[in-house]
Amino acid sequence: MQTYKAPLRDMRFVLHEMLEADQLSKLPGYEDATADTIDAIMEEGAKFCEDKLLPLNRIGDEEGCTYENGVVRTPSGFKQAYDDFVGAGWQSISSDPKYGGQGLPALLNFVIEEMVCSTNLAFGVYPLLSRGAAALIETHASDTLKDTYLPHLTDGSWSGTMCLTESHCGTDLGLIRKKAVPGDNGAYRISGSKMFITGGEHDLADNIIHLVLAKLPDAPDGVRGISLFLVPKVNVKADGELGPRNGVSCGSIEKKMGIHGSATCVLNFDDAEGYLIGEAHKGLRCMFTMMNGARLGVGMQGLALGETAYQSATAYAKERRSGKSLARGADSGEKADPIIVHPDVRNMLLTARAYNEGTRALAYWTALKLDISTKHPDAEVRRDADELVQLMTPIIKAFLTDRGFEAANLAVQVHGGHGYIAEHGMEQLVRDARIAQLYEGTNGIQALDLVGRKLGMKTGRLLRHFFHPATAFVEAHQEDEALKDLVLPLAKALGKLQQATLVIAQKGLGDPEEAAAVATDYLKMFGLVAIGYMWLLMAEKAAKKANGNADGDARYYANKMKTARFYMYKLLPESASLFLRIMTGKTAMAQFDEDDF
Ligand SMILES: Cc1cc2nc3c(=O)[nH]c(=O)nc-3n(C[C@H](O)[C@H](O)[C@H](O)COP(=O)(O)OP(=O)(O)OC[C@H]3O[C@@H](n4cnc5c(N)ncnc54)[C@H](O)[C@@H]3O)c2cc1C
Numbered sequence: 066m067q068t069y070k071a072p073l074r075d076m077r078f079v080l081h082e083m084l085e086a087d088q089l090s091k092l093p094g095y096e097d098a099t100a101d102t103i104d105a106i107m108e109e110g111a112k113f114c115e116d117k118l119l120p121l122n123r124i125g126d127e128e129g130c131t132y133e134n135g136v137v138r139t140p141s142g143f144k145q146a147y148d149d150f151v152g153a154g155w156q157s158i159s160s161d162p163k164y165g166g167q168g169l170p171a172l173l174n175f176v177i178e179e180m181v182c183s184t185n186l187a188f189g190v191y192p193l194l195s196r197g198a199a200a201l202i203e204t205h206a207s208d209t210l211k212d213t214y215l216p217h218l219t220d221g222s223w224s225g226t227m228c229l230t231e232s233h234c235g236t237d238l239g240l241i242r243k244k245a246v247p248g249d250n251g252a253y254r255i256s257g258s259k260m261f262i263t264g265g266e267h268d269l270a271d272n273i274i275h276l277v278l279a280k281l282p283d284a285p286d287g288v289r290g291i292s293l294f295l296v297p298k299v300n301v302k303a304d305g306e307l308g309p310r311n312g313v314s315c316g317s318i319e320k321k322m323g324i325h326g327s328a329t330c331v332l333n334f335d336d337a338e339g340y341l342i343g344e345a346h347k348g349l350r351c352m353f354t355m356m357n358g359a360r361l362g363v364g365m366q367g368l369a370l371g372e373t374a375y376q377s378a379t380a381y382a383k384e385r386r387s388g389k390s391l392a393r394g395a396d397s398g399e400k401a402d403p404i405i406v407h408p409d410v411r412n413m414l415l416t417a418r419a420y421n422e423g424t425r426a427l428a429y430w431t432a433l434k435l436d437i438s439t440k441h442p443d444a445e446v447r448r449d450a451d452e453l454v455q456l457m458t459p460i461i462k463a464f465l466t467d468r469g470f471e472a473a474n475l476a477v478q479v480h481g482g483h484g485y486i487a488e489h490g491m492e493q494l495v496r497d498a499r500i501a502q503l504y505e506g507t508n509g510i511q512a513l514d515l516v517g518r519k520l521g522m523k524t525g526r527l528l529r530h531f532f533h534p535a536t537a538f539v540e541a542h543q544e545d546e547a548l549k550d551l552v553l554p555l556a557k558a559l560g561k562l563q564q565a566t567l568v569i570a571q572k573g574l575g576d577p578e579e580a581a582a583v584a585t586d587y588l589k590m591f592g593l594v595a596i597g598y599m600w601l602l603m604a605e606k607a608a609k610k611a612n613g614n615a616d617g618d619a620r621y622y623a624n625k626m627k628t629a630r631f632y633m634y635k636l637l638p639e640s641a642s643l644f645l646r647i648m649t650g651k652t653a654m655a656q657f658d659e660d661d662f
Pocket of ligand 1: 227228229230233234235236237260261262263264321329500503504505507508509510513
């Protein structure tokens, strides 16, 4: 089984010391979000995840979901865990109190989500989608739909899905064929199939609320002709009680590489009753509310699995003995030392750790901005925070999931052959982590979103929300003795990132393929620099408390400084090679004709 204890010390450091998150309690609506409340909720969340979700992770993987005559059953224990999860209120932490939610900051939800996915990713995707569906309905649906569906999505008695993908299209939604025609009483009739629908059918909740993209008869071609419909699995009567089944059924579930406890369904809609959300033909815009939230959530999945991978690999590396320490020489008195003494093993562990702690800081920093973007009284502050979240969303989605997969692979490597067999759960981590790079828009598509949309938006204003504070921090700390050796590498990498940004923007104007050809490299370079900035923000706080006697809490701060140094010396330099790749543009790729492949 995997090893996992919620990294509460590190979470508290990021929340309270780096971000001073109790600033949120000064925002209207978040008065209850004091440091004490946040800590108490985190501790309870950790217990729930460690005690109830982690033991089900292996069972979920081995049993998977089963399908029989349209009925889908989740693995043993999932239903009880789901009831306990929603019963304890974990589903509704940041939901609107008007519909029964607890109204706490989204940031806290990110923290809990990390723990949930670290312990059981397959379980975690069900609540993630329900929350996304609720956010979409709250933002775009009519009051009647809100009053009917939101209380149930909030208390978890009903769950939600997002139905975009069809067999012939996932990325290119302009190609969807699913049909909707106007029906009686302002409702619509929906027909056609969707595939790969997470949680499309299961036994966890009494009803499933599908948010479905479809085309009306008069729809224009392409993405401008897509409408959005709410289609319940079970119709809801006027008095709010459940009525007869709607025309939605599950045709099959997929056999897949990982997250076996998550049901991935083919859904058939046969003249199903649905309700329009937002304006006709403008549904994709509404769906982006759900997709953007889900992209941040999927990014957290990458971090979550990276953390479990690191903890499991570290525990193994302290136990497993092989070879002698080169540093201690032949006189250590042992036949063989634990493998953690070997530089190669340490490099693997520290790579995962430096990315985990850095990406946790980036994700929580972005979540704090998300809360500011909704609750701050000053409209300009809200707008600026929202723009930063928009910029960071593709980076969090892609960079964090790539790092999570990398950490899972490293954990296999640290375990040697024992990583490849099922016993220790490392191969499961690799299989589970892989999906996060694909769904919610592949990581390649995230990179295109970054260079194709976010770079140029508002004449570069989104970028300035990152570049300005990062540059100001670097300039202010260049002479800071405690930080000097960390600031210099970041100053160089930040300068190169700005240079690369200009080159891409200029070349991309004349030839969009130039920008597209280097988009993935650019996103990674941006991610490396953003994490570097996070490490500086953390080091600034830690340096003051990391004194010489490395005991107790001082040891935590000293280790923060050491990990910051590992990041700057060993991981950030990759940005220099990415810069060189970006400068070569599209030539090396574009010289091939299609027939050359
Ligand atoms: C387990 C699982 C769960 C899922 N859950 C859901 C769900 O709940 N709801 C839902 O609607 N969907 C879901 N999906 C679908 C998922 O979001 C899509 O598979 C994903 O978006 C990619 O679409 P595709 O598979 O059609 O690949 P394609 O779009 O065919 O892409 C194939 C490759 O081409 C690249 N590519 C495609 N277009 C472009 C382009 N314009 N420029 C550059 N590169 C391009 C892609 O990056 C990718 O590498 C799920 C999938 C899986 C496997």
